Amino acid sequence: xxxxxxxxxxxxxxxxxxxxxxxxxxxxxxxxxxxxxxxxxxxxxxxxxxxxxxxxxxxxxxxxxxxxxxxxxxxxxxxxxxxxxxxxxxxxxxxxxxxxxxxxxxxxxxxxxxxxxxxxxxxxxxxxxxxxxxxxxxxxxxxxxxxxxxx
Amino acid sequence: xxxxxxxxxxxxxxxxxxxxxxxxxxxxxxxxxxxxxxxxxxxxxxxxxxxxxxxxxxxxxxxxxxxxxxxxxxxxxxxxxxxxxxxxxxxxxxxxxxxxxxxxxxxxxxxxxxxxxxxxxxxxxxxxxxxxxxxxxxxxxxxxxxxxxxxxxxxxxxxxxxxxxxxxxxxxxxxxxxxxxxxxxxxxxxxxxxxxxxxxxxxxxxxxxxxxxxxxxxxxxxxxxxxxxxxxxxxxxxxxxxxxxxxxxxxxxxxxxxxxxxxxxxxxxxxxxxxxxxxxxxxxxxxxxxxxxxxxxxxxxxxxxxxxxxxxxxxxxxxxxxxxxxxxxxxxxxxxxxxxxxxxxxxxxxxxxxxxxxxxxxxxxxxxxxxxxxxxxxxxxxxxxxxxxxxxxxxxxxxxxxxxxxxxxxxxxxxxxxxxxxxxxxxxxxxxxxxxxxxxxxxxxxxxxxxxxxxxxxxxxxxxxxxxxxxxxxxxxxxxxxxxxxxxxxxxxxxxxxxxxxxxxxxxxxxxxxxxxxxxxxxxxxxxxxxxxxxxxxxxxxxxxxxxxxxxxxxxxxxxxxxxxxxxxxxxxxxxxxxxxxxxxxxxxxxxxxxxxxxxxxxxxxxxxxxxxx
Ligand SMILES: Cc1cc2nc3c(=O)[nH]c(=O)nc-3n(C[C@H](O)[C@H](O)[C@H](O)COP(=O)(O)OP(=O)(O)OC[C@H]3O[C@@H](n4cnc5c(N)ncnc54)[C@H](O)[C@@H]3O)c2cc1C
Ligand code: SF4
Ligand code: SF4
Numbered sequence: 001x002x003x004x005x006x007x008x009x010x011x012x013x014x015x016x017x018x019x020x021x022x023x024x025x026x027x028x029x030x031x032x033x034x035x036x037x038x039x040x041x042x043x044x045x046x047x048x049x050x051x052x053x054x055x056x057x058x059x060x061x062x063x064x065x066x067x068x069x070x071x072x073x074x075x076x077x078x079x080x081x082x083x084x085x086x087x088x089x090x091x092x093x094x095x096x097x098x099x100x101x102x103x104x105x106x107x108x109x110x111x112x113x114x115x116x117x118x119x120x121x122x123x124x125x126x127x128x129x130x131x132x133x134x135x136x137x138x139x140x141x142x143x144x145x146x147x148x149x150x151x
Numbered sequence: 152x153x154x155x156x157x158x159x160x161x162x163x164x165x166x167x168x169x170x171x172x173x174x175x176x177x178x179x180x181x182x183x184x185x186x187x188x189x190x191x192x193x194x195x196x197x198x199x200x201x202x203x204x205x206x207x208x209x210x211x212x213x214x215x216x217x218x219x220x221x222x223x224x225x226x227x228x229x230x231x232x233x234x235x236x237x238x239x240x241x242x243x244x245x246x247x248x249x250x251x252x253x254x255x256x257x258x259x260x261x262x263x264x265x266x267x268x269x270x271x272x273x274x275x276x277x278x279x280x281x282x283x284x285x286x287x288x289x290x291x292x293x294x295x296x297x298x299x300x301x302x303x304x305x306x307x308x309x310x311x312x313x314x315x316x317x318x319x320x321x322x323x324x325x326x327x328x329x330x331x332x333x334x335x336x337x338x339x340x341x342x343x344x345x346x347x348x349x350x351x352x353x354x355x356x357x358x359x360x361x362x363x364x365x366x367x368x369x370x371x372x373x374x375x376x377x378x379x380x381x382x383x384x385x386x387x388x389x390x391x392x393x394x395x396x397x398x399x400x401x402x403x404x405x406x407x408x409x410x411x412x413x414x415x416x417x418x419x420x421x422x423x424x425x426x427x428x429x430x431x432x433x434x435x436x437x438x439x440x441x442x443x444x445x446x447x448x449x450x451x452x453x454x455x456x457x458x459x460x461x462x463x464x465x466x467x468x469x470x471x472x473x474x475x476x477x478x479x480x481x482x483x484x485x486x487x488x489x490x491x492x493x494x495x496x497x498x499x500x501x502x503x504x505x506x507x508x509x510x511x512x513x514x515x516x517x518x519x520x521x522x523x524x525x526x527x528x529x530x531x532x533x534x535x536x537x538x539x540x541x542x543x544x545x546x547x548x549x550x551x552x553x554x555x556x557x558x559x560x561x562x563x564x565x566x567x568x569x570x571x572x573x574x575x576x577x578x579x580x581x582x583x584x585x586x587x588x589x590x591x592x593x594x595x596x597x598x599x600x601x602x603x604x605x606x607x608x609x610x611x612x613x614x615x616x617x618x619x620x621x622x623x624x625x626x627x628x629x630x631x632x633x634x635x636x637x638x639x640x641x642x643x644x645x646x647x648x649x650x651x652x653x654x655x656x657x658x659x660x661x662x663x664x665x666x667x668x669x670x671x672x673x674x675x676x677x678x679x680x681x682x683x684x685x686x687x688x689x690x691x692x693x694x695x696x697x698x699x700x701x702x703x704x705x706x707x708x709x710x711x712x713x714x715x716x717x718x719x720x721x722x723x724x725x726x727x728x729x730x731x732x733x734x735x736x737x738x739x740x741x742x743x744x745x746x747x748x749x750x751x752x753x754x755x756x757x758x759x760x761x762x763x764x765x
Contacts, residue, residue: 002364021198021207022367022374023309023333023691037691042367043374044496045207059499062365065404066503072495076289083289085491087502097487101290104264109294111301112185123589126248126539128581129185134255136220141251143540143763 002039002062003048009056010034016048016057050076050083078106160338160610165193165304167587168343170312170328170382172196173204174292174573175349175525175562177299178256178580179587183347184302187588193341194303195330197311197694198374200296204351205372206573209289211492212410213267214572216257216284217250221275224282226250230764232282233570235446237529238720239739240392242567243763244541245534248550248582249568249575256578257284263294280414282570285485288492295577309333312378313697314609315346315386315558318599325386325558326599329609333690336617338610344598345557345587349580352523352530352563353377355643356706357396358651358658359519361404368496370399370406371521374698379564380522380531381701384708384746388553389533391566391741391758393705394712396520397528398661398724400455402471403514407497409471411489416476420458420515422466432457439722440733451527455517455723459660462516469515473508483509519657520725522705523563525576528724530709531566533743533758534559537582542761549590551583554745557590557599559583567741616696620686636686639695642678646699649674650706654713655725664729668714675707704746707753712742715755 003025005016010033016025017034024038025048034057036042049057061070071088084098112129127140167183169176172194183192196203217224229250230243261267266287268277276284300306312330319326327342354371361368384390401409412418422428429449436453437444444453458469477483486508490497500506506513524531532553536545551559561583562576571579616639623635631638637645650656653671655663663671682700687693718734719727741758 002367019199019202021203021372023198023694026691039364040366041373042364043207043372044368044499045202045372046495047202047207059495061499061503062361062363062368062404062496064361064363064365066499068503070499070502072499072502074495083491085487085498087487087498089502089505089507091505093507095487097484097491099289099488099492100266100287102264102294103266107297109263109298109301112181113188115185117188118186123186123585123592126537128252128255128578128585129182130259131252131255134258135252136254136258141219141226141247143247 002042002044003036003057003059005034006056006058007031007033009054011054013053015051015053019047019051021045021047046074049074076101158336158338160340163193163339163341165341165343166190166591167192167345167347168328168341169194169347169349171348171350171379172200172296172299172306173349173351173562174206174295174576175564175580176347177295178577179347179349179561179584180299181302182581182584183588186585187591190588190591191304192302193305193307193343194299195307195310195312195328195341197309197333199308200299200306201293204292205375206292207372208495209291209492210286210573211288211408211489212279212283212285213257213574214283214410215253215570215575216276216282217254218275219254227764229282236450236527237569238440238443238450238452238733239735240720240741240760241529241569242536242545243761244536244545245565245568247540247764248537249571249578252582253574253578256581257574260294260574263298265291265294279411283410283414285415291573307339310339311694311697312350312382313613315382316340316342316601316605317386319602319605320600321556323387324556324599326601329606329613331613331693333694336690338613340606342601344591344594345559347559347561347583347587348379348382348564349561350378350382350564351375352521352525353380353702353705354521355647356522356650356702356709357519357654357656358647360657365404368404368406370401370518371523375523376698376701377522377705378698378701379560380705380708383532383553383558383560383564384704385748386555386558387745387747388555388558389743389745390531390708391533391743392529392531392712393522393708393744394716394742395528395530395721396522396709396724397526398455398520399518400458400515401518402497402500403516405494405497405500406518407490407494409515411485412471412473416482416486418471418473418476420469420471422461423468423470424466428461428466429454429457432460436722439719439731443733452721452723458515458517459723463660470512471515472512474510474512477509519651520655520661522709524566524569525563525571527569529567529569531564532560534565540763542763544759544761549586551579551586552590557594559587616685616687617693619684620688623686633686636684637681638686639692639699642682642685642699643702645678646703646706649678650709654710661725662728663713663725664727665714668710671710672707675710679703679707708744711744711753711755715742
């Protein structure tokens with residue numbers, strides 16, 4: 001279901017252009033507003049819809065199998081840590097859902113350099129960063145040497 | 152060309168280069184920084200790592216988690232499961248290695264803020280099935296992208312990588328990569344001591360079921376351009392199991408996932424007459440694959456086979472009876488979130504076709520085939536295994552190094568290790584990241600060098616489609632029909648048609664044979680010649696041109712591997728009409744190919760399958 005942009009709401013800020021994983025939201029040179037240049041390569045991932053500050057982007061089901069007059073709209077609120085969906089059926093029924101998206105503040109991830117540096121010898125061990133503690137078991141499993149012989 | 156001398160070239164020198172900012176690439180970047188505090192680590196991505204790759208929407212489940220802390224599964228259980236699902240042919244060392252580390256990755260994801268749903272009774276993570284746990288995963292990719300940004304020296308978004316660079320002194324050693332900015336068309340030359348390719352698997356190799364606008368709704372993302380394989384094969388890396396393409400049974404058109412419905416909500420599928428059809432086909436399946444038919448759970452491909460037999464017998468459509476299982480508000484939310492977090496289009500199919508899953512069933516169908524290594528199939532690079540548990544034949548370099556020195560892979564890139572999914576791909580990225588740091592430390596004395604001639608040759612190739620279009624555009628009045636060039640979309644549709652018709656696509660019910668594959672190879676050779684006459688109108692089209700080249704090389708590997716394996720190993724994924732039986736006596740092996748780009752020759756081989764887990 002490709003995206004489309006409402007003429008009256010878009011101010012050409014380009015955030016949708018920056019986020020689209022398919023590189024298909026582009027600014028129209030005449031109208032200075034965004035539009036979908038290649039609907040047949042739109043996966044309907046809604047990344048642009050979620051990123052648009054003006055709520056100027058909507059999605060209409062793929063023409064080859066989706067009848068008209070439906071809407072699936074989304075509001076993603078990073079501050080509240082939720083995403084809310086509103087589904088309006090072709091026959092007018094409405095369903096609404098809200099789900100959590102994150103339990104910690106945005107930007108709060110501890111960089112790997114904030115952990116004590118591993119000693120050089122550890123580079124040769126099979127253990128990865130934060131192991132074995134992060135495994136929440138005592139030791140990293142390994143195979144008995146016999147089993148490693150060609151089968 | 153006057154028009155293009157305004158283009159600038161940017162030279163970036165780095166210790167480690169990660170190509171592809173998806174799940175494996177972000178994992179590689181994080182781990183490389185942990186072990187290589189002083190190293191320059193550069194991440195290059197064709198889109199924007201915030202939402203790029205197969206997890207752009209998010210996901211509703213993590214499909215690979217052992218739960219060792221609660222004694223739920225052990226790594227060797229996981230190896231047996233994957234081995235059973237792939238009809239015996241997996242790299243058990245690579246799978247064991249991922250499984251023993253993946254829980255630590257998932258616990259970090261939770262610490263970083265990914266909401267993992269808890270089972271109220273047990274307090275453990277809410278299981279979907281034996282291997283999957285349920286998450287509120289809308290922001291899954293932005294969260295791991297944050298971790299990657301906090302690890303990389305520099306992230307380059309909107310750079311389409313087209314080639315790997317090789318060491319001028321040692322031809323089988325990688326020295327970096329080349330790409331162009333899809334924003335301003337500048338050339339980017341990355342010189343690196345180690346390269347980790349995590350550029351994902353391939354959609355749009357076979358003709359999709361949906362047409363027109365719907366072609367965007369492939370199951371795997373339309374931007375999954377098989378660049379992991381295209382880049383590696385052009386550099387001469389050995390690939391395995393490229394015939395092991397995947398076919399998915401999913402909700403029709405929207406391709407919504409079925410895992411939560413079958414495993415968690417316990418919904419069931421029937422033919423159009425409400426009959427449970429799988430049991431009816433078991434005997435015939437045993438005749439084809441013998442003992443593998445008794446594997447529990449039934450291998451994915453065999454479940455596809457039973458569905459296909461029903462549809463061919465005219466007893467379709469196949470229905471998933473959602474209305475039988477949504478008896479509580481909470482279950483209804485699970486059903487809807489399963490799609491809204493991962494494949495929104497399925498919700499749109501329901502809304503646009505007035506389908507309320509509480510009241511009526513939804514149709515299932517098998518998709519066109521895809522080529523990847525991180526989901527349920529094993530296509531990808533032959534990689535050196537973990538030093539402490541891989542058999543000697545599986546070790547020649549550093550863990551997850553390919554057969555090209557200094558060139559590492561992770562996620563869809565690596566073959567033989569299916570069922571890693573998102574958490575396992577991130578974990579395999581971490582494994583490759585640590586190995587790359589070790590390699591850079593050990594190889595510190597002689598960094599690779601790149602000669603100007605190689606860069607000039609690649610630069611000319613990168614921008615040829617733009618220049619070709621400029622020259623021949625004036626030959627015609629207007630429009631897209633030219634005698635002198637094909638557009639990337641025209642080339643892609645030609646590729647998809649020949650793969651569909653000759654390599655076992657939907658139009659033959661996944662059936663192929665030696666004569667068909669050979670005809671496919673003839674058409675493929677002419678297509679690959681025509682790819683030198685691609686015309687690209689703008690930078691977006693230039694990106695599509697290079698995605699097509701990576702897909703075409705991958706597709707040729709699929710044809711050659713499918714031809715090389717004279718048996719039907721995975722009925723339900725594809726069938727060799729001329730070799731309908733599974734042949735464990737001769738073909739309990741990996742198929743391997745090595746492409747020599749200079750001579751344009753393919754060297755096929757068998758590689759041993761060792762069972763190190765009893
Ligand atoms: C529909 C669907 C449902 C899934 N469901 C689940 C699930 O429920 N649970 C689960 O755990 N996993 C699931 N997966 C699997 C998971 O998404 C993959 O296993 C994982 O994303 C693979 O990681 P990767 O890094 O190999 O590829 P990706 O994550 O796709 O990353 C590849 C990256 O490389 C970039 N790239 C590609 N080509 C180039 C190039 N030429 N130059 C520069 N950059 C490039 C891409 O833009 C992308 O960022 C699902 C996948 C799909 C498609
Ligand atoms: S993000 Fe919204 S307002 Fe900005 S250019 Fe795109 S559609 Fe227009
Ligand atoms: S829905 Fe996704 S693929 Fe389609 S235009 Fe928006 S960001 Fe791009």
